[in-house]
Amino acid sequence: MVSAFKKALQSGKFVVTSEVAPPKGTNLEKMKHHIEVLRDKVDAMNVTDHQGSVMRYPSLGGAILVKEMGGEPVLQMTCRDRNRLALQADLLFAHSRGINNVLCLTGDSAVLGDHKEAKEVFDLESCQLLAAIRLMEKGRDLGGNALEGPISFCAGAIVTPEANPIEPQLIKFEKKIEAGAEFIQTQAVYDLDNFKSFMDYASQFPVKILAGIILLTSAPMARFMNKNVAGVHVPQELIDEIASAPKGRALEKGIEIAGRMIRRILDEKMCAGVHIMAIGKEEVVPDIMSAAGLL
Amino acid sequence: MIRSITRPKPEEEIDRLLEGLGRVFIIGCGTCTTLTRTGGEPEVKAMRSTLTGKGKMVTGDVVLPVACDNLTSEALKEYGDQIRLADVLLILSCAFGAQTIARQGKKMVVPAVDTLFVGKETAVGLFDEICTQCGTCIIGETGGICPVTSCHKGMVNGPCGGTNNGKCEIDPEKDCAWTRIYNRLKDLNRLEAMRKYQKPRNHRAEPMPGKWTLAGR
Numbered sequence: 001m002v003s004a005f006k007k008a009l010q011s012g013k014f015v016v017t018s019e020v021a022p023p024k025g026t027n028l029e030k031m032k033h034h035i036e037v038l039r040d041k042v043d044a045m046n047v048t049d050h051q052g053s054v055m056r057y058p059s060l061g062g063a064i065l066v067k068e069m070g071g072e073p074v075l076q077m078t079c080r081d082r083n084r085l086a087l088q089a090d091l092l093f094a095h096s097r098g099i100n101n102v103l104c105l106t107g108d109s110a111v112l113g114d115h116k117e118a119k120e121v122f123d124l125e126s127c128q129l130l131a132a133i134r135l136m137e138k139g140r141d142l143g144g145n146a147l148e149g150p151i152s153f154c155a156g157a158i159v160t161p162e163a164n165p166i167e168p169q170l171i172k173f174e175k176k177i178e179a180g181a182e183f184i185q186t187q188a189v190y191d192l193d194n195f196k197s198f199m200d201y202a203s204q205f206p207v208k209i210l211a212g213i214i215l216l217t218s219a220p221m222a223r224f225m226n227k228n229v230a231g232v233h234v235p236q237e238l239i240d241e242i243a244s245a246p247k248g249r250a251l252e253k254g255i256e257i258a259g260r261m262i263r264r265i266l267d268e269k270m271c272a273g274v275h276i277m278a279i280g281k282e283e284v285v286p287d288i289m290s291a292a293g294l295l
Numbered sequence: 296m297i298r299s300i301t302r303p304k305p306e307e308e309i310d311r312l313l314e315g316l317g318r319v320f321i322i323g324c325g326t327c328t329t330l331t332r333t334g335g336e337p338e339v340k341a342m343r344s345t346l347t348g349k350g351k352m353v354t355g356d357v358v359l360p361v362a363c364d365n366l367t368s369e370a371l372k373e374y375g376d377q378i379r380l381a382d383v384l385l386i387l388s389c390a391f392g393a394q395t396i397a398r399q400g401k402k403m404v405v406p407a408v409d410t411l412f413v414g415k416e417t418a419v420g421l422f423d424e425i426c427t428q429c430g431t432c433i434i435g436e437t438g439g440i441c442p443v444t445s446c447h448k449g450m451v452n453g454p455c456g457g458t459n460n461g462k463c464e465i466d467p468e469k470d471c472a473w474t475r476i477y478n479r480l481k482d483l484n485r486l487e488a489m490r491k492y493q494k495p496r497n498h499r500a501e502p503m504p505g506k507w508t509l510a511g512r
Contacts, residue, residue, distance in 0.1 A: 122448045
């Protein structure tokens with residue numbers, strides 16, 4: 001079955017995805033609220049998988065919740081916590097519950113999270129998980145055994161267009177596409193002229209690119225990302241712009257900036273759409289979309 | 296030369312392991328722990344003085360030439376009386392030596408160091424792991440740099456998204472293995488090697504625990 005997200009990607013429309021993060025614990029109310037806010041606005045929402053290596057309610061459980069609430073989930077799967085048996089089993093389970101979109105990630109190191117002494121698995125890595133999905137779709141598992149019943153996914157991966165050095169990332173990007181990635185959500189981009197150069201290169205490949213937009217909420221947050229998040233570079237003029245917002249209005253300014261960037265990506269037809277990450281402030285995603293003229 | 300790299304256990308842990316054991320014989324090693332300054336002559340002397348200060352009776356000490364060698368049993372015989380007097384052998388060699396010594400007699404052994412990896416001293420006082428002994432050597436395709444060892448995630452298909460300015464996401468001082476591999480392959484004009492899809496690794500290339508028999512044995 002072709003997922004609604006895949007149909008949206010194929011339709012040629014400007015695709016918008018966003019994210020919901022499962023909670024630390026069993027209180028799903030906030031996540032449910034975010035799903036309600038987003039489900040009729042975006043084409044799909046990623047459900048993060050122990051984001052930042054912080055133990056949480058599982059992405060698979062979150063994706064089922066999105067589905068139950070009438071949304072279109074993209075199941076994020078990292079290779080950090082599960083070996084190839086567990087990953088394949090979870091793919092079987094996901095398919096059986098109508099979850100047909102997967103974002104394949106290698107995953108952050110456990111050292112960055114809240115269980116620093118945990119054993120990291122990395123039995124597979126992103127390319128290999130993508131290849132495993134394509135193999136399973138042909139009716140075989142990684143052990144070479146036949147699978148009963150069909151399985152299919154709209155599978156994607158990520159790329160960091162502003163990584164330094166960029167060439168090794170681009171080789172990896174091409175390997176991900178060869179391994180079966182149909183869509184790519186990028187790490188946050190802020191310098192759209194740089195992003196355009198990336199797209200000049202990337203558009204030669206048969207893959208739909210969704211530009212990553214991380215909502216800036218304050219100047220310190222932007223500086224923090226520059227210092228701590230690999231491959232994210234917020235230009236000084238954007239930091240100055242958000243810093244210039246009157247007290248208590250930085251978020252509004254961040255929404256305006258994100259909306260303006262999305263509008264430019266759309267107007268200049270840079271890529272297939274955007275992936276909006278509002279990290280904890282998912283309720284303002286519709287405001288960002290309005291600011292971009294999408295709602 | 297390749298060495299077994301060790302780090303001293305915290306003093307509190309050694310204290311706990313020696314609780315109720317009043318008489319201690321201390322064994323160092325003249326090879327790896329001498330190189331790493333964790334179990335050579337100076338460290339054995341220092342341990343002796345520390346333990347004496349804590350009211351332990353040190354029945355004797357020795358720095359064996361190579362603690363993991365088969366000759367260790369012979370070397371220890373010379374210290375038979377002092378060892379017999381002891382409640383415990385405190386071992387300042389790596390775990391290979393400690394286990395070799397443990398097989399020699401009916402004495403408790405307590406390691407005073409943790410064995411970290413097999414590696415080498417790459418600069419004074421700086422020890423690096425060179426090979427994890429995975430059993431499926433890939434360096435013929437990665438310019439002689441091992442990603443299984445040198446990449447924190449052991450990735451074989453290229454860098455992860457956490458790499459930044461040629462450094463690793465877990466430590467801004469640590470070089471990204473895949474940036475190094477990329478640079479090396481580029482220098483060698485062999486970047487094509489990096490484009491090759493590497494299938495999932497065989498994690499059972501050798502049994503666990505490792506065992507291998509030479510043909511014709």
